Amino acid sequence: MVVPTWIYLIVLFGLSILTILREPIYICILAAILAGLATHKLIPSFKPQLIKARLCGTDMHKKDKRLLPEAVGVVSGMSYIVCLCLLIPFPFVKWFLNEKNGSQLNQEEFPHHKFEEFIAGILSIVSMLFLGIIDDVLNLRWRQKLLFPTIATLPLLMVYIVSYGVTTIVVPIPLRPIFGRIIELGPLYYIYMGMVAVFCTNAINIHAGINGLEVGQSIVIALSIIINDFHFLLTGAQPAVEAHTFSLFFLIPFVAVSIPLLWYNWYPSEVFVGDSFCYFAGMTFAVVGILGHFSKTLLLFFIPQIFNFLYSCPQIFKLVECPRHRLPGYDEKNNKLYASRADLTLPGAVSKYGKIILKIFEFLRLVDIEYDEKTKEMKSVNNFTLLNLFLIKFGPRSEKNLAYMMILVQILSSALAFFIRYKLVDLVY
Incomplete structure (x- = not known):
């Protein structure tokens, strides 16, 4: 060159x-x-x-x-x-x-x-x-x-x-x-x-x-x-x-x-x-x-990254079914992303502790669990990532719009970090 x-x-x-x-x-x-x-x-x-x-x-x-x-x-x-x-x-x-x-x-x-x-x-x-x-x-x-x-x-x-x-x-x-x-x-x-x-x-x-x-x-x-x-x-x-x-x-x-x-x-x-x-x-x-x-x-x-890691832990540590890729799904007709899901009907998809975590997350409204209408058993749940959580809370949206949202979250988190570091620190140290 x-x-x-x-x-x-x-x-x-x-x-x-x-x-x-x-x-x-x-x-x-x-x-x-x-x-x-x-x-x-x-x-x-x-x-x-x-x-x-x-x-x-x-x-x-x-x-x-x-x-x-x-x-x-x-x-x-x-x-x-x-x-x-x-x-x-x-x-x-x-x-x-x-x-x-x-x-x-x-x-x-x-x-x-x-x-x-x-x-x-x-x-x-x-x-x-x-x-x-x-x-x-x-x-x-x-x-x-x-x-x-x-x-x-x-x-x-x-x-x-x-x-x-x-x-x-x-x-x-x-x-x-x-x-x-x-x-x-x-x-x-x-x-x-x-x-x-x-x-x-x-x-x-x-x-x-x-x-x-x-x-x-x-x-x-x-x-x-x-x-x-x-x-x-x-x-x-x-x-x-x-x-x-x-x-x-x-x-x-x-x-x-x-x-x-x-x-x-x-x-x-x-x-x-x-x-x-x-x-x-x-x-x-x-x-x-x-x-x-x-x-x-x-x-x-790293507040968003810490939350995303803690939120992902049940899948990372195999307490809940974890697909190879947890990327958001893509709807070609509307050109929008939607929350991808994990299949809970697979053998060993949810451990005993995983079921407890799913109930806690559901109570905190951090997951969207799909139930079988007849058996009332859990069929699927959204993958545990911050991207999928936002798509659940705010609905399907374009990839570009979701990227802007995530960058905005990172900026607001940095503002919160500065507030904690320089305003609240005297209450702790």
């Missing part, structure tokens, strides 16, 4: 400005813009190659059942990794520019722990992107998908152990008479961080199934964390400033490479993002949350 001349001009102009500014964050923004432009140009060129490699799938929610390239998230992932690798020196540029004994680096002040965190974060994201590609090719089982993030998180956990080793948590005010102000969790703290990584990488993958949803929700989450980062940069103390600057170096390029992918993945989609995008996006969030020391705040921005 021939790189247009104007891109070189932008690079030269940007470098001349940055030479004067010497501000790492501006370098990050410029590199992110270039990575985004490169991604926008690369995606069309990769489409025929992916189809030729048989990494493609049918868009089931379209009348023409088009064959689209899958795993295009790999293109965004590659651009992202290249961008991060090029950015490695810049968060530490002031130490390299610090003159001592001529132009020697001041080794005593250099933040080796931050450098190690940055490299470990990149390594974890690269590992997760690679494992996502394997999943796109081999179509792995859910149990195997849960194992992958655990392996990819090991570099993060090792760096955390070496650099900090802090395994205490602050107890919420209502529980302090029982447990005290601080609890030492020991190894349980590392298990918690590993679970955060596993959840983040799979939560986006579970909350998917329509054009634009995977990338759209990821961009909203990333922008929410970026807003939170800038809040701390303007008002926080030095340790918080360092942690949230670290977060920005990961998230600004992520948003930049995700926007072109959303452009091609939005309704009517030209590409599928694949599991590779969901995995590397989730691991990016896990990296900034764990190494930035704001994992609880991070989880607040």
